[in-house]
Amino acid sequence: MQNLKSKPAERLLRQFLEGYNKRDLAYIRNLCLPNIQMLGVAVDGCLVGLKEVEAQFEINWSQSEKSSIDVMHCIPGSSDALWTAALCTAKFTIKDQQHILENFRCTLAVEKQDDTWKIAHVHASFPEVRTNEINI
Numbered sequence: 001m002q003n004l005k006s007k008p009a010e011r012l013l014r015q016f017l018e019g020y021n022k023r024d025l026a027y028i029r030n031l032c033l034p035n036i037q038m039l040g041v042a043v044d045g046c047l048v049g050l051k052e053v054e055a056q057f058e059i060n061w062s063q064s065e066k067s068s069i070d071v072m073h074c075i076p077g078s079s080d081a082l083w084t085a086a087l088c089t090a091k092f093t094i095k096d097q098q099h100i101l102e103n104f105r106c107t108l109a110v111e112k113q114d115d116t117w118k119i120a121h122v123h124a125s126f127p128e129v130r131t132n133e134i135n136i
Helices: 008-022 025-031 050-062
Strands: 032-039 046-048 066-075 083-094 097-113 116-125
Touching (some): 008 025, 008 066, 008 116, 025 032, 046 050
Parallel strands (some): 032 116
Antiparallel strands (some): 083 097
């Protein structure tokens, strides 16, 4: 694995997903700027601020018994890039049935706050399946 000390965005993405998988809001909160922006997969998935992001995660977690998002491949960037992107697999257990969603995409941007890198923006989405139908 690459040296993640020189890739703050990739390191924070992996830590963010670790916190999400553990359902640990306190851990996630420590990684983020207070005015974090997050774009999600829902139509109303444009969130601003930790309170909105935390509320969305609580909704997500309440809808499944277990969930995880695992990085399959990080998009390479320079060692000092302020962003990273990854292709992931999302797994959810709902009513004892596991659902596996491939091609989950996650992009993250970071900013420095008092000599510490923090998450400023997250975009999480799935590919639009209708794209093939309209030949874009």
